Amino acid sequence: MGGVDVDPAWPSIALTVNGRRHEVSVPADRRLAGLLRDDLGLTGTKLGCEVGVCGTCTVLVDGLPTSSCLTLAVQVDGASVLTVEGLAAFPELAELGRAFVEEGGFQCGFCTSGQLVAIAGLMLEQRLSSMTSEAVTEHLHGNLCRCTGYYGIQRAIDRARR
Amino acid sequence: MTLLWRRPTTLDGAIEELASDDAAIYAGGVSLVLLMNLGLFEPATLVSLAAVPGLAAVTGDDEAVDLGAMCTHARLAADPILRRTHPAAADMFAGIGNVRVRSWGTLGGNLAHADPAQDPPVMLAALHGTVSVVGPRGDRVIPVEAIAEGPLSPALDPDEIVTSVRLPLAEERSGSSYLKYLPGTKDDYATVSIGAHLQFDRAGAVRQARLVAGAVGPTVVVLGAGSEVLTGHPLDPDVLDALRVAVRDEVNPSSDRRGSADYKREMAGIVAARAASACRPASARP
Numbered sequence: 001m002g003g004v005d006v007d008p009a010w011p012s013i014a015l016t017v018n019g020r021r022h023e024v025s026v027p028a029d030r031r032l033a034g035l036l037r038d039d040l041g042l043t044g045t046k047l048g049c050e051v052g053v054c055g056t057c058t059v060l061v062d063g064l065p066t067s068s069c070l071t072l073a074v075q076v077d078g079a080s081v082l083t084v085e086g087l088a089a090f091p092e093l094a095e096l097g098r099a100f101v102e103e104g105g106f107q108c109g110f111c112t113s114g115q116l117v118a119i120a121g122l123m124l125e126q127r128l129s130s131m132t133s134e135a136v137t138e139h140l141h142g143n144l145c146r147c148t149g150y151y152g153i154q155r156a157i158d159r160a161r162r
Numbered sequence: 163m164t165l166l167w168r169r170p171t172t173l174d175g176a177i178e179e180l181a182s183d184d185a186a187i188y189a190g191g192v193s194l195v196l197l198m199n200l201g202l203f204e205p206a207t208l209v210s211l212a213a214v215p216g217l218a219a220v221t222g223d224d225e226a227v228d229l230g231a232m233c234t235h236a237r238l239a240a241d242p243i244l245r246r247t248h249p250a251a252a253d254m255f256a257g258i259g260n261v262r263v264r265s266w267g268t269l270g271g272n273l274a275h276a277d278p279a280q281d282p283p284v285m286l287a288a289l290h291g292t293v294s295v296v297g298p299r300g301d302r303v304i305p306v307e308a309i310a311e312g313p314l315s316p317a318l319d320p321d322e323i324v325t326s327v328r329l330p331l332a333e334e335r336s337g338s339s340y341l342k343y344l345p346g347t348k349d350d351y352a353t354v355s356i357g358a359h360l361q362f363d364r365a366g367a368v369r370q371a372r373l374v375a376g377a378v379g380p381t382v383v384v385l386g387a388g389s390e391v392l393t394g395h396p397l398d399p400d401v402l403d404a405l406r407v408a409v410r411d412e413v414n415p416s417s418d419r420r421g422s423a424d425y426k427r428e429m430a431g432i433v434a435a436r437a438a439s440a441c442r443p444a445s446a447r448p
């Protein structure tokens with residue numbers, strides 16, 4: 001579990017990110033997105049709106065889809081975090097990445113890590129193939145894309161579902 | 163200002179920590195960090211409730227179901243007890259915001275945020291829900307609709323903590339529904355939302371009605387006139403139209419980018435009539 005709060009302004013936390021354990025002290029107001037991007041150098045997680053709407057900052061915290069812009073790093077003390085950089089470790093997700101490339105699942109790519117993490121969350125829980133396409137759309141409606149019109153993303157998901 | 167993080171392990175410990183100046187309760191963080199990101203809120207101390215035991219359970223007895231304040235929306239949407247006792251409430255939780263909001267947003271945090279455009283206070287007030295609050299001056303129980311004084315102004319002292327919401331079990335021959343009108347995106351705030359809970363007599367007439375509106379006033383609004391129109395009548399088209407008119411005249415919304423005041427008034431009436439229709443017990447539907 002997590003570390004001991006010696007200093008309430010700089011709590012010590014322990015968490016696992018993409019399978020690697022980290023013990024760090026962070027300012028209490030550090031957002032999870034800041035911890036990942038600035039402290040750990042994992043810049044695949046993007047910051048778009050910073051109000052929980054766009055989904056570019058999506059990561060999985062103990063499997064839960066999470067806006068890392070609206071989450072404090074101290075809040076995930078003891079948790080296991082998966083970011084887009086960690087997805088390559090799962091062979092069952094390889095087809096998802098390929099499908100995004102071949103079906104035109106992105107243009108500028110800014111939303112892509114959030115889209116991939118959100119879909120990967122369903123695949124890793126083995127839920128994607130049994131969900132209706134309406135349920136998949138419902139799950140993803142909080143991941144915005146200003147480029148693709150969602151058609152390419154939809155095709156890529158349909159392929160990954162098979 | 164340097165923010166301090168406290169993580170008490172008892173309710174009393176949390177109440178003590180909240181005595182310091184500009185301390186705020188940290189539940190799921192969704193609404194609170196959003197306000198911090200917008201620069202609208204700058205607490206000096208955050209008191210996390212995550213390590214306080216006993217706040218995240220759902221329990222039922224033969225009168226009511228109790229929902230722990232630290233239950234997330236996702237947890238409540240999937241809870242087998244709530245699904246059985248109050249399916250319309252479970253569906254409401256499943257439709258809040260987006261999946262990431264539901265992962266972390268909590269029941270207690272949502273109610274204490276006192277936003278009249280959020281879903282839970284509307285549905286839970288319609289279901290006659292009450293909120294349990296603890297604080298240094300003792301415990302109290304208040305109706306869900308009384309938890310807000312105005313937008314983002316809870317009727318709570320800064321060192322009071324919401325611990326649970328109690329929903330009485332539904333009576334025989336009753337039905338509930340929650341409908342929100344979302345002309346924009348699915349995760350937007352509602353233009354208007356209605357929670358309804360109707361009880362019928364054996365002949366199919368409404369015995370008791372409770373209708374609550376969200377997003378059309380500074381707090382959620384219990385629709386007294388709207389409920390009166392239904393009482394004693396079956397839900398036939400004339401009665402539903404009278405309900406539409408009564409609700410239209412009863413609410414007092416303001417214009418914003420989700421619609422003009424007039425438009426919201428019209429839609430409140432229409433959505434109320436639809437929400438009432440959706441309360442018919444399955445056996446009584448045509």
Ligand code: FES
Nearest residue numbers: 048049050055069
């Ligand atoms: S940056 Fe977090 S949801 Fe947009």
Ligand code: FES
Nearest residue numbers: 107109145146147
């Ligand atoms: S690819 Fe550009 S925002 Fe989605």
